[in-house]
Amino acid sequence: MWDLFVAGAPLAFRIDTFVMMSVGVLLGILVGALPGFTTTMALAILLPLSFFVDPLVGIPFLLAVTKGGIFGGSIPAILVSIPGTGASIATTFDGPALTKKGQSRKAMEMALFASAFGDTASSILTLFLIGPIALIAVKFGPPELAAIILLSLVVITASASGVFIKGLAMLALGLFFGLVGQDPLGGVARFTFDFFPLRSGIPLLPMLIGVFALPEVFEAVERKGVALISKAPGREGERLSFAEFRRCFRTILRSTGIGAVIGAIPGMGQVIAAMVGYSAAKNASKHPETFGKGEIEGIAAPEAANNAVNAPTLVPLLTLGIPGDNLTAILLGAFVANGLRPGPELFKDQGDLVFGILVAMVVANLLFLVIGYLTIPLFARVVTIRKSLLLPLTVLFALTGAYAYESNEFDLFILVFFGIFGYAAKKLRFDLSPMVMGFILGPVFEYALGQTLSMSQGGFLGFVFIERPITSAVLAATPVVTYLLWRRAAKLRREQAARREALR
Amino acid sequence: MNESETPPPAAAPAGASRGWTWNFNHATAFVLILLALALLGAVPYQVAEPQRLFGRALTALDPALYPRLVFGVLLVVAIGYFAASGRIREPNLFRTVDARGYFNVGVTLVCLLAYAFALPHLGFVVSGIALMLVLTVFYGNRNHLLTAAVGVLVPLAIYYGATRLLGVSLPELPFR
Numbered sequence: 265m266w267d268l269f270v271a272g273a274p275l276a277f278r279i280d281t282f283v284m285m286s287v288g289v290l291l292g293i294l295v296g297a298l299p300g301f302t303t304t305m306a307l308a309i310l311l312p313l314s315f316f317v318d319p320l321v322g323i324p325f326l327l328a329v330t331k332g333g334i335f336g337g338s339i340p341a342i343l344v345s346i347p348g349t350g351a352s353i354a355t356t357f358d359g360p361a362l363t364k365k366g367q368s369r370k371a372m373e374m375a376l377f378a379s380a381f382g383d384t385a386s387s388i389l390t391l392f393l394i395g396p397i398a399l400i401a402v403k404f405g406p407p408e409l410a411a412i413i414l415l416s417l418v419v420i421t422a423s424a425s426g427v428f429i430k431g432l433a434m435l436a437l438g439l440f441f442g443l444v445g446q447d448p449l450g451g452v453a454r455f456t457f458d459f460f461p462l463r464s465g466i467p468l469l470p471m472l473i474g475v476f477a478l479p480e481v482f483e484a485v486e487r488k489g490v491a492l493i494s495k496a497p498g499r500e501g502e503r504l505s506f507a508e509f510r511r512c513f514r515t516i517l518r519s520t521g522i523g524a525v526i527g528a529i530p531g532m533g534q535v536i537a538a539m540v541g542y543s544a545a546k547n548a549s550k551h552p553e554t555f556g557k558g559e560i561e562g563i564a565a566p567e568a569a570n571n572a573v574n575a576p577t578l579v580p581l582l583t584l585g586i587p588g589d590n591l592t593a594i595l596l597g598a599f600v601a602n603g604l605r606p607g608p609e610l611f612k613d614q615g616d617l618v619f620g621i622l623v624a625m626v627v628a629n630l631l632f633l634v635i636g637y638l639t640i641p642l643f644a645r646v647v648t649i650r651k652s653l654l655l656p657l658t659v660l661f662a663l664t665g666a667y668a669y670e671s672n673e674f675d676l677f678i679l680v681f682f683g684i685f686g687y688a689a690k691k692l693r694f695d696l697s698p699m700v701m702g703f704i705l706g707p708v709f710e711y712a713l714g715q716t717l718s719m720s721q722g723g724f725l726g727f728v729f730i731e732r733p734i735t736s737a738v739l740a741a742t743p744v745v746t747y748l749l750w751r752r753a754a755k756l757r758r759e760q761a762a763r764r765e766a767l768r
Numbered sequence: 769m770n771e772s773e774t775p776p777p778a779a780a781p782a783g784a785s786r787g788w789t790w791n792f793n794h795a796t797a798f799v800l801i802l803l804a805l806a807l808l809g810a811v812p813y814q815v816a817e818p819q820r821l822f823g824r825a826l827t828a829l830d831p832a833l834y835p836r837l838v839f840g841v842l843l844v845v846a847i848g849y850f851a852a853s854g855r856i857r858e859p860n861l862f863r864t865v866d867a868r869g870y871f872n873v874g875v876t877l878v879c880l881l882a883y884a885f886a887l888p889h890l891g892f893v894v895s896g897i898a899l900m901l902v903l904t905v906f907y908g909n910r911n912h913l914l915t916a917a918v919g920v921l922v923p924l925a926i927y928y929g930a931t932r933l934l935g936v937s938l939p940e941l942p943f944r
Contacts, residue, residue: 309935427856429849430793433800436842440807443835452831453816455807478880485876485907486869653918656903659876660896663883664926664938667892671937676884680877687873691861692796706838714829 275320275620276627284321285628288328289635295329296336297643299346299473299665303333307594311601319602319617324624326598327574330591331383331632334534334571338375339643342563343368344658346477346665350468351534351570353700354542356476358555358562365558366502369644373504374560375567376636378516382568383575384629385517386524390575391622397528397579404529406715407728411738412529413709416540417701418742422749423543424695425556431698434689438702441466448711461674468704470666470675471682475700477662478683479690481655504560512564515545519565523572530580534570535704539697541569547749575625582606582618792860793853797846804843811835872906879903892938896923 288310295306306329314322337348342359355375362371390397404412421431444455445465456462519541526537545565546555555562580586581596585607599606604614611618649657666679689696720727729736815832865873879902886895900919909915930936 427852427858429845429852432845433797433842433849436838436845439838440835440842443838447831447834449829450818450831452818454831454835455810455814457814482873482876485872486865650909652904652907652909653914655907656900657918657922659880659903660900660922660926663880663899664892664896664930667887667938668930668936673884673888676880676887680880680884683880684877691865692792693858693861710829710834713834717829 273619273623275616276324276624278320280318281321281324281624282627282631284317284325285328285624286631286635288325289332289628289632290639292329292332292334293336293339293636293639294332296333296348297339299340299348299469299477299661302349302469302669303330303337304591304594306333307591311594311598314598315601319599319604320620320624322602323595323598323604323621324628326595327621327625328628328631330574330595331379331571331628332636334574335376335379335567335632335636338379338563338567339372340661341476342371342375343643344477344654344661345480346658346662347472349534350472350704351538352566353472353476353535353697354538354566355563357542357697358557358559360480361556361558362560362563367558367560369640370502370504370508370560371563372640372644373637374509374512374563376633376640377504377509378512378519378564378568379571380629380633380636381516382520382523382570382572383632384626385520386527386572387575387622387626387629389524390579391619391626394579394583394622397576400528403734405732406712406719407732407735408738409529409532410709410712410716411735411742412532413536413705413712415738415742415745416536417698417705417709418746419749420539420543420701421698422746422753423546424697426693426695428750428753430694434694434696435698435702438699438704439706441471441699442703442706443710448707449714461672465707466678466703467669467672467675469669470679471703472700473662473666474679474682475686475689475696477658478679479687481658481662482683482687483690484651484655508560512561515548515561515565516568518544518548519568520572523569524576526569527573527576528579530586532573533577534573536701537573538566538570539701541565547752575622578622582610791853791856792862793856793858794850797850797853800846801843801850804839804846807839808836808843811839875906876903879906887939890939891941893923893927893941895939896926 291310292303292306296303307326310326310329314326316322317325333349334351337350337352338355338359340346340348341352341355343363345356345360347353347356359368359371359375362368417435421435422428424431424434440455442465444462446452446463447454453463522541522544523534523537526532526540542555542562542565545561546552549555549559549561551559577592578595581592581599583606585596585605596606604610604617662679663676666675667673669675686696689699716728717724728739811832815835818831879899883895883899886898890898897920900923901915904915904919927938931938
């Protein structure tokens with residue numbers, strides 16, 4: 265492997281590769297910043313461009329679009345609470361609160377630096393450990409995936425703000441919303457109420473935009489009119505200081521590790537990595553009560569985690585030919601169109617080219633850092649717009665994003681429904697993140713569970729607990745982790761109650 | 769996972785016991801219990817029969833099993849939520865909104881729905897301009913030149929950007 269790396273690394277240092285990667289990063293940021301316009305959509309549109317250029321230009325270009333897109337999704341998440349991509353959901357927990365405090369630029373800078381660090385570190389890790397990572401990834405099958413999803417759901421629910429039982433209720437509702445449509449195994453229609461638009465299920469992005477963006481708009485307009493016509497502060501906000509970045513460095517390192525591990529497992533992806541990264545940061549914090557109220561670590565954690573997925577997610581793709589998500593499925597198309605056949609033989613036949621692409625991916629992170637830093641002042645100016653204009657613009661972008669996702673008018677009604685749902689949930693003190701994660705992971709969990717049942721051939725318990733040690737370990741860890749998180753929360757509750765008593 | 773131990777809402781009934789009070793969480797939990805029961809009852813009617821070959825289903829997992837599991841969990845959780853509601857001390861934030869606030873939210877919702885109905889008939893540009901103008905004026909902007917400029921230019925810019933640059937299909941102008 266080392267000789268392949270030595271042979272391939274110099275291939276990445278080309279002017280045309282740098283230029284195309286720069287263009288890719290910029291396009292990715294712009295598309296990612298537009299709600300409803302996903303990175304997957306951008307990749308699908310730009311994929312044909314890669315056919316007409318050298319693989320060392322075309323594939324790094326597409327990878328650069330991915331990097332830019334994941335960061336770009338954090339921009340509307342921070343500014344107007346609209347997640348530009350699913351990976352930016354967790355960024356909406358603290359981003360808008362920081363914007364309200366006049367710290368939007370700081371939040372975007374933290375998102376950029378955390379993303380760049382997470383992506384770079386995991387890219388370097390992937391470069392040198394691609395072989396061992398592939399050996400571990402191949403051991404993860406449907407039983408392991410189902411167990412990890414169950415653990416992730418419980419951890420995210422236990423880490424959510426508010427009462428645990430209410431979080432579980434939202435998780436169950438999310439699982440219900442996720443099963444509307446066709447079952448992932450047999451394609452049987454479920455809970456469509458004979459309404460044809462629901463046959464393909466509830467669409468993800470309109471739901472996300474509705475549940476996160478519209479309640480913010482409703483809460484802004486429910487205040488008296490004076491607040492709406494008053495001018496915005498007129499300044500772009502504080503800048504991120506080195507001390508603040510250093511304070512969050514441990515969180516960024518942890519989240520990078522989480523993203524790298526999750527990225528290597530097919531089927532997991534940026535959304536899960538961001539949520540688990542956020543939950544882990546909150547649980548590890550000495551002041552978890554600050555999360556959700558404008559805590560800068562709440563930006564660093566999910567952004568480092570979701571970008572750290574980018575490189576390891578290529579591992580099952582390159583070594584086994586298994587695309588883990590839609591993005592890597594499109595990249596698989598790019599590889600095949602350029603004459604590269606992902607799989608066990610790829611490194612043997614074209615190893616230097618593959619390492620050249622991986623090195624280009626590391627270089628792309630530096631370009632991403634520079635270009636992202638230059639675009640931040642442009643986006644930061646959004647908050648200087650008066651609210652009486654900003655709110656209608658937010659509504660229009662939310663509606664456009666919801667429609668553009670699948671060019672389906674029904675999605676607008678989904679947006680409005682979940683806007684009302686999200687607004688009511690916030691007023692009744694429910695945290696929405698368990699609902700969203702249940703919605704996203706429910707179908708994946710059911711599919712993995714179905715496959716596990718098929719594999720077990722009738723002896724489910726014996727198959728899981730005897731033949732799948734990783735699954736057994738994760739299932740055993742789930743109640744332990746839940747108890748530990750509950751105990752920590754109970755301790756914090758007692759300390760807070762004692763502080764309040766002391767103040768009286 | 770923290771119970772917010774803010775002081776009980778002002779509307780808490782006098783003489784209520786310190787450790788247990790009836791509150792909005794009870795009502796919400798009750799609604800969730802009813803929902804769970806309704807969904808469990810609806811499973812035989814809302815889950816289509818799986819395809820069968822020689823009397824055996826083609827998938828290992830019955831399509832009705834997972835929904836039953838989820839709704840069962842919802843029911844158990846909702847019952848637990850109902851039981852725990854008396855000890856949860858948190859304000860109902862609906863009570864913090866006044867009539868004017870509800871009016872503003874209601875008007876916004878009506879505009880959203882009107883846009884959703886109008887979009888396929890009037891096209892993206894016309895409905896977008898109408899939405900922008902109505903909301904901008906309603907939210908109190910009195911600079912009519914700015915309102916008109918932003919209200920017209922932004923939908924046009926989004927339309928041309930999305931359709932020409934990104935290849936996204938948006939409903940066309942109605943008069944072509």
